[in-house]
Amino acid sequence: MTGAMVGLTQASVRFGARTVIDRLSFTVPVGRSLAILGPNGRGKTTALRAMLGFQRLDAGSRTAPAIVGYVPQSSASNQRLKAIDIAVMGRAAHLGLFRQPGEQDFAVARSALDRTGAARFADEPFDRLSGGERQLVLLARALATGSPVLVLDEPGAALDLHNQQRLLVLLESLRQERHKAIVFTTHDPNHALAAADDALLMLPDGSALFGSVEEMMTPAHLERLYGVPMRLVDLHGPSGVRHKAVLPAFAGARAA
Amino acid sequence: MSSVSEGLAVSRRSREWTRTTLVFAALLALFFVSLLVSICAGRFGVPVGRALALVWQGATDPSRPLTAMDERIVLLVRAPRVLLAAMAGAGLAVCGAALQGVFRNPLVSPDILGISQGAAFGGALAIMLGIWGLPLIAMVFLTGMAALVAVGFLARVDGRTETVTVILSGLVVSSMFAAVVSLLQFVADPESSLPAIVYWLMGSFASATWERTLIAAPGLLIGAALLWSLRFRLNILSLEEAEAKSLGAKTERERWLVFGLVAVIVGSQVAVSGIVGWIGIVIPHAARLLVGHDHRVMLPASIVLGATFTIIIDTLARTATAAEIPLGVITALVGAPIFAVLLRRHYRERSSR
Numbered sequence: 001m002t003g004a005m006v007g008l009t010q011a012s013v014r015f016g017a018r019t020v021i022d023r024l025s026f027t028v029p030v031g032r033s034l035a036i037l038g039p040n041g042r043g044k045t046t047a048l049r050a051m052l053g054f055q056r057l058d059a060g061s062r063t064a065p066a067i068v069g070y071v072p073q074s075s076a077s078n079q080r081l082k083a084i085d086i087a088v089m090g091r092a093a094h095l096g097l098f099r100q101p102g103e104q105d106f107a108v109a110r111s112a113l114d115r116t117g118a119a120r121f122a123d124e125p126f127d128r129l130s131g132g133e134r135q136l137v138l139l140a141r142a143l144a145t146g147s148p149v150l151v152l153d154e155p156g157a158a159l160d161l162h163n164q165q166r167l168l169v170l171l172e173s174l175r176q177e178r179h180k181a182i183v184f185t186t187h188d189p190n191h192a193l194a195a196a197d198d199a200l201l202m203l204p205d206g207s208a209l210f211g212s213v214e215e216m217m218t219p220a221h222l223e224r225l226y227g228v229p230m231r232l233v234d235l236h237g238p239s240g241v242r243h244k245a246v247l248p249a250f251a252g253a254r255a256a
Numbered sequence: 257m258s259s260v261s262e263g264l265a266v267s268r269r270s271r272e273w274t275r276t277t278l279v280f281a282a283l284l285a286l287f288f289v290s291l292l293v294s295i296c297a298g299r300f301g302v303p304v305g306r307a308l309a310l311v312w313q314g315a316t317d318p319s320r321p322l323t324a325m326d327e328r329i330v331l332l333v334r335a336p337r338v339l340l341a342a343m344a345g346a347g348l349a350v351c352g353a354a355l356q357g358v359f360r361n362p363l364v365s366p367d368i369l370g371i372s373q374g375a376a377f378g379g380a381l382a383i384m385l386g387i388w389g390l391p392l393i394a395m396v397f398l399t400g401m402a403a404l405v406a407v408g409f410l411a412r413v414d415g416r417t418e419t420v421t422v423i424l425s426g427l428v429v430s431s432m433f434a435a436v437v438s439l440l441q442f443v444a445d446p447e448s449s450l451p452a453i454v455y456w457l458m459g460s461f462a463s464a465t466w467e468r469t470l471i472a473a474p475g476l477l478i479g480a481a482l483l484w485s486l487r488f489r490l491n492i493l494s495l496e497e498a499e500a501k502s503l504g505a506k507t508e509r510e511r512w513l514v515f516g517l518v519a520v521i522v523g524s525q526v527a528v529s530g531i532v533g534w535i536g537i538v539i540p541h542a543a544r545l546l547v548g549h550d551h552r553v554m555l556p557a558s559i560v561l562g563a564t565f566t567i568i569i570d571t572l573a574r575t576a577t578a579a580e581i582p583l584g585v586i587t588a589l590v591g592a593p594i595f596a597v598l599l600r601r602h603y604r605e606r607s608s609r
């Protein structure tokens with residue numbers, strides 16, 4: 001399974017007079033992981049929505065399978081459902097309009113919850129879970145779809161450091177398996193270093209850069225991206241392996 | 257450690273399962289009791305044993321000529337009436353439950369969306385033109401559907417439907433149809449068609465006959481059965497648009513399927529028993545309190561509870577006073593206070609989040 005599984009080709013989206021996305025192109029084949037980086041309000045979420053067909057394109061085209069494992073920033077589920085009942089929704093595409101999920105579907109949902117480490121609270125009401133726990137349940141639902149494409153909208157945005165770590169380890173292990181095309185948006189370049197092969201930088205001037213994480217994560221590119229002086233540092237991880245980390249060099253002697 | 261937590265999860269699951277089973281057992285028991293009481297109670301009381309024997313005879317040997325007074329009352333007057341009330345109540349409740357899911361708003365119901373008023377217009381027009389029977393049902397159904405389509409178009413702004421605009425559009429369409437109905441009443445013949453329209457609008461099962469019950473039955477039963485079989489899909493449709501789409505739902509089309517089924521049910525109900533409000537909003541809430549939010553258990557609970565509630569209300573309507581109280585009056589008297597409480601609870605819950 002090679003070739004483009006998900007992506008945009010020369011895609012433009014305009015909201016009124018404002019062009020949010022201008023002739024944007026990128027592709028993510030199965031087995032690779034893409035991080036979409038950009039400052040707030042630059043159109044990361046719009047790019048995702050356009051790619052998934054939730055946002056009308058003014059020009060260009062999109063590529064995506066019919067069913068995508070999509071993890072929204074937060075689920076609007078105001079229904080008091082149990083986590084397992086949220087996860088089993090991932091099976092909907094495999095069931096007809098009038099069919100109910102059966103043993104098999106619940107087994108798939110349970111193993112997906114297991115995979116994301118959410119099995120512990122499978123029977124808890126979803127709206128009583130913490131933000132991090134909800135994200136794991138939504139990720140399990142995305143895995144339960146069986147789609148070769150996994151799309152996450154700002155997965156780390158609302159999480160504390162511990163939960164960010166948990167999510168990134170999970171994303172990285174999914175990347176290592178190499179049988180999914182993974183796309184996620186983030187405003188933290190360290191997330192790209194931790195769990196992506198490629199990076200798409202949506203620059204403030206409306207242009208975009210697309211390439212491997214190694215090519216993209218340079219101080220020069222990141223300074224253009226955020227308008228803040230950036231430093232790339234080497235450090236030793238907990239297992240002694242050398243890591244790279246990106247730090248903003250904020251002004252002031254004592255900052256960052 | 258994992259086996260311990262798994263054991264806990266399993267025991268919680270089985271406990272929940274028992275709870276749900278008990279709730280359903282209690283609801284069904286209540287349903288049968290209310291059915292029996294409604295058959296027996298009235299100006300002409302029938303003992304329970306005799307009523308059961310009569311119903312059994314009627315069911316096993318329907319062609320037997322009915323001669324005795326109590327026989328005729330139970331089998332020709334009360335039985336069709338109770339059945340119609342049960343089916344109408346179940347239909348309205350399941351409509352409310354489905355619409356609240358689709359709109360992601362617990363405060364919508366068939367009457368708030370203007371379907372009832374639209375259907376009322378069709379009915380009033382039919383009565384004025386002297387149309388009865390199946391053509392009347394067809395007219396009621398079509399105008400109910402038209403009201404729904406009007407609400408759908410009004411509420412769509414830039415391809416999106418906000419729940420607030422839906423409720424406001426429902427209000428607009430509802431008042432428009434109500435105005436036209438008033439106009440029809442104004443021009444109707446005060447000797448013949450005006451009383452018929454007014455009485456019909458107030459909602460009642462008093463005119464129930466086997467013929468009317470059988471006319472309404474297909475729409476009510478098929479509509480409710482189809483909505484019930486959509487119960488898992490309704491869980492998906494109650495998610496945010498993008499989420500539901502990513503899970504493979506054709507949200508727009510499936511929503512209209514739900515609306516169409518609602519129009520079939522409400523049309524059938526209004527055609528034979530006029531406007532019966534409040535059931536579609538009060539019952540789903542009660543069901544949610546009893547069995548939770550999952551449509552897979554909430555929908556069947558709404559169906560049983562709706563049938564029971566309507567039978568009880570109808571029995572009250574015909575036994576509380578010497579004259580029969582219009583059904584719509586009682587459901588409003590009971591429903592409005594409950595709705596007010598729910599409204600306050602809903603907003604308090606939202607602001608505490």
